[in-house]
Amino acid sequence: MDILSDINPVEKRIVSKATIAEIPISATFELTPICNFRCEMCYVRMDKNRVESFGGIKEYDYWLRLADELKKEGTLFLLLTGGEPLLYPNFLGLYIALKKMGFIITINTNATLITEEVADVFSKYPPRRINVTLYGADNDDYRSVCKVESGFDRCIRGVELLKKYNIATKFTLTLIENNRKSYQRMIELAMRLDIHATINAYTSVYMRSQCGSCDSILNVRMLPEDAAALEVEYLKYSKKEEFGKYMALMSVLSQSQQTSLPEGLKLSCRAGRSSCWINWQGVMTPCVDMDQPSVNLNNENFHDAWRAIVQKCKELTPHSECKDCTLKHACDICYANASNEKRVNGSVCYLCKMAEAKRDIFSSFGVDKQ
Ligand code: SF4
Ligand code: SF4
DSSP: OOTTTTOOHHHHHHHHHHHHHTOOOEEEEEOOSOOSOOOTTOSSOOOHHHHHHTTOOOOHHHHHHHHHHHHHHTOOEEEEESSOGGGSTTHHHHHHHHHHTTOEEEEEEOSTTOOHHHHHHHHHSOOSEEEEEEOOSSHHHHHHHHOOSSHHHHHHHHHHHHHHTTOOEEEEEEOOTTTGGGHHHHHHHHHHHTOEEEEEOSOOOOOOGGGOOSHHHHHHSOOHHHHHHHHHHHHHHHHGGGHHHHHHHHHHHHHOOOOOOTTOBOOOSSBTTTEEEEOTTSEEESSTTOOSSOEETTTSOHHHHHHHHHHHHHTOOOBGGGTTOSOGGGOOOOHHHHHHHHHHHSSSHHHHHHHHHHHHHHHHHHHHHO
16 A cells, blocks of 8 residues: 555655656655564565575665765655555664654554653654554464464553554454455454554465565465455445445446456556655565566666666556456456466456456445445
8 A cells, every 4th residue: 555545635745746747756765674463475484594595684874874965856745664664673763863863653552562762762753653563462373473472462561552642543354365354353453553554365366586486375365255254344334424435336336347457557656756765685676566677776776776677667568467457446456466467376366356246245345225
């Protein structure tokens, strides 16, 4: 999900002008692949020894120098992520330094390392938001998904500290086969804590090359029909009173044979136009789910690297499989998802099945209402 999905109207105008002008208004620093969880579907996690064998993580000064270059190119919004970013050595020092440079910062975390000290720093130097990934509704879910003990209790302790210090917080519900039955309890928890929640029901098949094959992802991701059902279920929570109207509209679209994507599926989001991802090794790509195009910032300055990424993104070949598809209204596919599905599974079939299942649910909503 775009880190700027919930920005205010003024910021929206700035971002859309930046996109037209090809200015990297937002960027992600993936500080470390190290994590205190061991989620099976994780695309990035590595043990410390293995990280060292690939040259180790970048030092504090590296990120500050890079941040300085980004600032000169117009970057305003930064996402700090991992692995678990709070495991980055002197994370708080780096965070404060980046805040003092004027960046608007969002942090992705599993929340288990939020202490009184961390929350206090966030209250003095407020982030735009802390995105807490929620992996279940109890410790059993966390044991099953993240392979840790007391993970849920530790996460909720961190979230309660964030609340105590009035830090803007959001949940991202990551759903796989192991925890999908806990969806309702996870949403109820979010409502009880008064924290907005979004969901990841579709599990990307992207995996970093150093982390091995993506068999572990394929083993735990939901059947496309189950993922589709949860996405529709989530609409009840997110659309609330608009839910009926939304479903009625989708039901009408489901009956229509109107096609879209006459040229196939292109890269159409902000990736490589006003947004980029810089991984823990200093390699820049348009977004987290794309290995290519890439530029190694250890060999190039940021300005030249960004121009190269923008140019290479324009040259990407559209996915012809999606040409004239009549299911687009029910399909959340993006260019990167399609590329990864094709590379791993040889087709976009999983996404089509998800879209067909959603279309069928939308259609049945129309029937039920007649
Ligand atoms: S918490 Fe996030 S970074 Fe850590 S193992 Fe799980 S998915 Fe990977
Ligand atoms: S339903 Fe299938 S063909 Fe249609 S846009 Fe989605 S992935 Fe492409």
